[in-house]
Amino acid sequence: MVINIGIVSLAYCAGCEVALASMERFCNLIADGVVRIAYSTLLVDSEKLENVDVLFVTGSIRTGEDIIAVKEASRKASKIVAFGSCTCFGGIPGLGNMIRREEIVGGVFGSVQPSESGLLPKLAKFVIPLQSVVDVNYMVPGCPPPEPVIEALLESLVHGREFTLPSVSICNECPLNRDDKKPVKEPRRRLLALNDVDVDTCFLKQGVLCMGPATLAGCRALCPSRGAPCIGCMGPLPNSRDQAADMIDALSGVFYMIEPLERILEAVLDPVGLLSMFTLPYSTIPYHRRVGVEEVKRDAD
Amino acid sequence: MLIEIKPVTRIEGHLHAYIEIGRDDVRVQLRAGGFRGFERILIGRPIEEAPHIAPRICGVCPVAHHLASAKAVDALLGVDIPRAARIVREIMGLGGVAQSHLLHLGFLIYPDIEYGRGSDAYSAPLFKKLVTLRRRAVRIVDVSGGRHVHPFNAVPGGVLKLFSREDIEVLKTEVEYGLKLLGEVYGDIVERVEKFIEDNADAMPCRGVPMAALAGNGKGIEMYDGVVKVVMDNTNLLFRPNEYMKYVVEESIDYSYSKRVYIDVDGVRKIFRVGPLPRLLTSQEMPYDASRKFYRDFELLNSRWPLHPLVYNLARIVEIAYCFERIAELLNELQNVQALPRTKVELKEGEGIGIVEAPRGLLIHHYKCNGNGVITYANIITPTTVNIPVMEYDIREMVKLLIDRHVDDAENIKRRILYLVRSYDPCVSCATHTIHIAKR
Numbered sequence: 001m002v003i004n005i006g007i008v009s010l011a012y013c014a015g016c017e018v019a020l021a022s023m024e025r026f027c028n029l030i031a032d033g034v035v036r037i038a039y040s041t042l043l044v045d046s047e048k049l050e051n052v053d054v055l056f057v058t059g060s061i062r063t064g065e066d067i068i069a070v071k072e073a074s075r076k077a078s079k080i081v082a083f084g085s086c087t088c089f090g091g092i093p094g095l096g097n098m099i100r101r102e103e104i105v106g107g108v109f110g111s112v113q114p115s116e117s118g119l120l121p122k123l124a125k126f127v128i129p130l131q132s133v134v135d136v137n138y139m140v141p142g143c144p145p146p147e148p149v150i151e152a153l154l155e156s157l158v159h160g161r162e163f164t165l166p167s168v169s170i171c172n173e174c175p176l177n178r179d180d181k182k183p184v185k186e187p188r189r190r191l192l193a194l195n196d197v198d199v200d201t202c203f204l205k206q207g208v209l210c211m212g213p214a215t216l217a218g219c220r221a222l223c224p225s226r227g228a229p230c231i232g233c234m235g236p237l238p239n240s241r242d243q244a245a246d247m248i249d250a251l252s253g254v255f256y257m258i259e260p261l262e263r264i265l266e267a268v269l270d271p272v273g274l275l276s277m278f279t280l281p282y283s284t285i286p287y288h289r290r291v292g293v294e295e296v297k298r299d300a301d
Numbered sequence: 302m303l304i305e306i307k308p309v310t311r312i313e314g315h316l317h318a319y320i321e322i323g324r325d326d327v328r329v330q331l332r333a334g335g336f337r338g339f340e341r342i343l344i345g346r347p348i349e350e351a352p353h354i355a356p357r358i359c360g361v362c363p364v365a366h367h368l369a370s371a372k373a374v375d376a377l378l379g380v381d382i383p384r385a386a387r388i389v390r391e392i393m394g395l396g397g398v399a400q401s402h403l404l405h406l407g408f409l410i411y412p413d414i415e416y417g418r419g420s421d422a423y424s425a426p427l428f429k430k431l432v433t434l435r436r437r438a439v440r441i442v443d444v445s446g447g448r449h450v451h452p453f454n455a456v457p458g459g460v461l462k463l464f465s466r467e468d469i470e471v472l473k474t475e476v477e478y479g480l481k482l483l484g485e486v487y488g489d490i491v492e493r494v495e496k497f498i499e500d501n502a503d504a505m506p507c508r509g510v511p512m513a514a515l516a517g518n519g520k521g522i523e524m525y526d527g528v529v530k531v532v533m534d535n536t537n538l539l540f541r542p543n544e545y546m547k548y549v550v551e552e553s554i555d556y557s558y559s560k561r562v563y564i565d566v567d568g569v570r571k572i573f574r575v576g577p578l579p580r581l582l583t584s585q586e587m588p589y590d591a592s593r594k595f596y597r598d599f600e601l602l603n604s605r606w607p608l609h610p611l612v613y614n615l616a617r618i619v620e621i622a623y624c625f626e627r628i629a630e631l632l633n634e635l636q637n638v639q640a641l642p643r644t645k646v647e648l649k650e651g652e653g654i655g656i657v658e659a660p661r662g663l664l665i666h667h668y669k670c671n672g673n674g675v676i677t678y679a680n681i682i683t684p685t686t687v688n689i690p691v692m693e694y695d696i697r698e699m700v701k702l703l704i705d706r707h708v709d710d711a712e713n714i715k716r717r718i719l720y721l722v723r724s725y726d727p728c729v730s731c732a733t734h735t736i737h738i739a740k741r
Contacts, residue, residue: 011337013730014313015360015450021408022400022439022449027432030423041308041315043408062337092357093337098345104338120334120558144360144450191349191457191674195645199461226447227454227461231353269347269675277354 002033003157006052007040007083008073010066011093011127012059016084017042019144020056025154034158054079054157060086060093060281061128063121074134081153082130085143089235090281092143094127095273097280101125127281138163143233143278146219167238170212170230174221176202177212183257187267190229199227204254209268211275213250214243233278242284244275304711309722311409313361314685314729318718320700327700329693331722333559336733343679348374348670349457351679355666356451358681359731361404363451364397364442365659366681366731368525369666371455376543377653377668378457383641386459388631389445391525392472393452394657395624395631396441398524399479400449401660402577402617403438405726406490407431410614413720414493430486437479438621441628444468444475459643464635472632479625480591483618490618491598498602498611501720509534509608510691511564511571512579515658520588522580522623524658530583531564531573538566542656545665549682559732562687572690575662576725577616578608587619589626595619610695610724617726648674659684661728683731692725 007017017040020026029035039049055077057070074080085091096104101123130136140153140163149165156163171177184207188197193208203210203224211232212224223230236243255264268274276283306318315334320327339358343351355370356363368390375382382390407428415422422428439449444464446452454460464472516530516539517523529545531538540548550570551560563570582603587593599619603612650672656665662684669678696718703714 009315011335013357013360013363014728015357015363018360018404019450021404022436024432024436027429031429031432033424041310042313043311045310045412047308047310060337092342092354095342096338099338099341104341105336120332120336120556123336143357189347189349189674191347191646191648194349194456194458194643222448223453228447231453269673270345270350273346273350277350 003035003054004038004050004052005035005054005056006038006049006073006077007043007056007058008049008069009041010057010059010070010087011062012086014042015144016056016058016086019147020083020150023147023150023154025151029154029158049073049076051076053077054081056081056083057087057130058083060091061130061133062093062096062123064124065121067124067133070130070133079137080134081138081140082136083140084145085141085233085235085278087130088139088141088282089129089279090127091278094279094281095277097126098272129282139165141165141216141233141235142219146222146234148220149218165238166217168217169237170215170217170219170221170224170234173217174202174212174224176200176221176224178202181205181254184254185257187255187258187264189267189269203229207267209251209274211243211247214240214246214275231277232275235279235282242276243279244271244283247275302709302711304715304718306715306718309719311412311719311723312727312729313359313409314727314732316722316727316729318696318722320696320714320718322700322704327697327704329697329700330556331559331689331693331696333557333689333729333733335730336558340679340681343668343676346676348377348668348674348676351666351668351676352455352457353453355681358683359728360450361728362397362401362659362661362664362731364393364446365657365664366666367446367452367455368394369655369657369659369664371457372655372657373653373666373668374457374655375653376655377651377670378646378649379651380458380644380646382459382644383639385463385635385638385640386642387525388635388638389460389463390455392628392631393442393445393454394525395628396438396445396449398658398660399621399624400435400438400442402621403431403435405617406614407435409726410723413723414490414497414614416497427486427489430482434479434482434486437475437482438624440475441472444471456643458646459641461642463640463642469632469635472628476625476629476632480622483622483625484591487595487618491615494614494618495602497614497720498606498609501717502606502609502611510694511573512582513564513573513575513663513687514580514583515656515663516583520585521592521627522584522620522658529656529663532579532583533564533566533571538564542654542665545654545656545667545682549665551682551686557689559686559689559729561690562682572694573687574691575684575687576613577620577662578610578613579662580658581616581619582608587623589623589630592619592623592626595622610692610721613724613726648672652678659731661685661726661731662687683728685725685727685729685732688725688727689732692722692727695721
């Protein structure tokens with residue numbers, strides 16, 4: 001039996017699709033006819049989404065039309081996968097929630113505003129996560145989702161097993177973690193830390209912001225194991241509702257000796273951007289959620 | 302007659318083609334959607350985060366955005382990166398170009414050149430071989446960039462990690478294997494691409510539009526550094542990256558989230574082309590065996606259909622070979638270079654411009670930051686933004702010719718338009734770096 005999949009891409013970069021298409025397993029499933037891509041404007045010809053077994057949604061919900069598109073698409077699928085952190089949590093485009101939409105468009109285009117021509121979809125007030133619009137079967141976070149997680153997802157789709165995510169943090173799979181975190185005296189901004197940081201030692205221990213403790217495992221600590229602090233792309237742990245709050249919690253465990261507290265803000269210069277780089281629309285800041293969801297109801301129902 | 306292609310398929314991003322064929326004229330609009338506002342999102346962020354955030358503009362060419370961004374930050378902080386770091390970055394860039402070209406060849410344009418086979422195309426042995434070949438390029442970016450989609454190894458002042466001894470072994474093996482596989486499929490691919498061009502090139506415009514690419518000192522194609530070379534009619538224009546604002550003008554239009562970009566010389570604005578075709582035609586002789594041999598085939602094809610957009614498809618294949626061969630040379634050079642990953646950086650107020658050759662052509666990142674290292678200004682010009690007006694021009698000329706030749710069947714015209722657009726391999730998420738179209 002062929003598994004038909006559809007990929008609906010919203011405000012996206014195509015990195016999720018590329019990550020999928022770069023998996024040898026996935027390509028083999030297509031070549032062998034086990035999986036058929038029934039719809040994806042990036043990868044195949046079909047202009048309309050037909051009924052599919054599994055619908056992958058990638059990208060952020062950025063316009064009113066994105067909302068209509070996913071609602072319509074969700075009716076044609078038996079299973080819905082929120083694929084990638086943009087879909088799960090809003091992703092980096094979600095940082096746009098700190099800026100008024102008029103300013104986002106005006107800041108890029110000046111006085112000629114394409115959004116006013118009536119030919120193009122207008123920005124919604126806020127970027128919102130997919131699950132605030134439709135019911136999602138599987139959340140597959142990551143920017144892009146890491147190979148072991150995609151592998152597990154494919155395995156579950158092909159063999160009809162449940163797909164599960166880990167429930168622990170990146171630190172649990174990080175080769176740099178020796179479980180010997182001590183209070184740090186000197187918080188260090190990532191830029192300046194580059195001058196003498198040891199990229200083979202726990203970054204937090206060196207006073208450098210690493211999102212590991214507040215970020216879901218699954219990537220086998222890809223960035224830290226290759227010399228970079230985690231920037232949190234896998235999003236929060238299962239029971240969390242706010243990755244930034246979790247990180248502040250974790251930082252209080254290592255930065256508590258630092259005085260005055262302003263020194264922490266010199267190192268973590270842009271707390272909203274750095275602590276919720278991928279998850280601002282999924283945070284507990286109620287305004288985004290309330291206004292965003294109200295807009296969904298008004299515009300799309 | 303009105304032809305609307307909604308959406309244009311097998312390209313990256315959200316693009317609608319709108320073609321109005323009137324009695325005397327043909328009106329063409331390529332409407333790019335998918336605006337996300339990256340230039341605005343970057344403002345207020347720490348300068349060192351730009352190379353993390355910028356790749357998210359595009360998952361097909363994240364390496365190019367990562368490198369252009371890192372180069373802009375280096376320039377802004379006034380640092381020269383160590384030679385070893387530069388080599389690691391260049392290898393990452395070359396791997397990125399090869400993997401993107403192979404995505405185009407193996408997925409986006411593939412069913413067009415395998416025609417006759419339709420949806421059966423994926424069961425053809427060539428598809429599996431292309432997947433295996435592309436995997437080599439993906440591995441190269443994994444090793445040099447940390448991860449192939451959204452790499453992170455380039456940082457202000459250099460790279461986080463240089464190659465370990467095992468890394469170098471892996472890279473050498475991948476390059477060798479890649480060239481071997483490319484040699485095996487080359488004949489099959491060229492045969493298909495030539496037939497594709499032969500069958501579809503007749504009614505296409507071949508007029509010269511100015512073209513631009515990076516130019517270095519050495520032989521071959523310059524992907525990472527150098528000056529910008531613009532070739533127009535009979536004159537050449539050379540300018541340094543930090544002079545781009547003098548010659549490159551952007552203009553917002555009301556029907557698309559992609560701006561129009563012109564080259565401006567003495568007040569005369571012209572649209573121009575970038576990408577593999579201009580890169581090959583402005584480059585010096587290929588210094589390596591495989592790419593030199595492939596380049597001859599390319600020259601032959603280009604002499605039959607000079608500057609034809611469909612010839613982009615063969616140009617990409619020459620570049621794939623060049624990327625692998627250049628990586629092999631850089632790996633050799635690395636043995637004699639001091640193993641220093643980064644130059645020291647310090648905070649300063651400044652302005653920086655970084656230009657690289659992305660898979661689709663010139664990519665410009667331009668930032669300003671305050672004394673605290675916070676971004677206050679960001680401008681990004683992507684190759685697809687540059688190419689979209691040329692595509693519109695090409696479509697208009699082609700449709701006029703087709704109508705003159707009494708080809709007025711909408712399906713046929715539509716197919717030709719798709720072939721033309723796909724040959725440019727547009728990356729619309731880059732062009733709008735910024736939202737999205739799903740308008741019905």
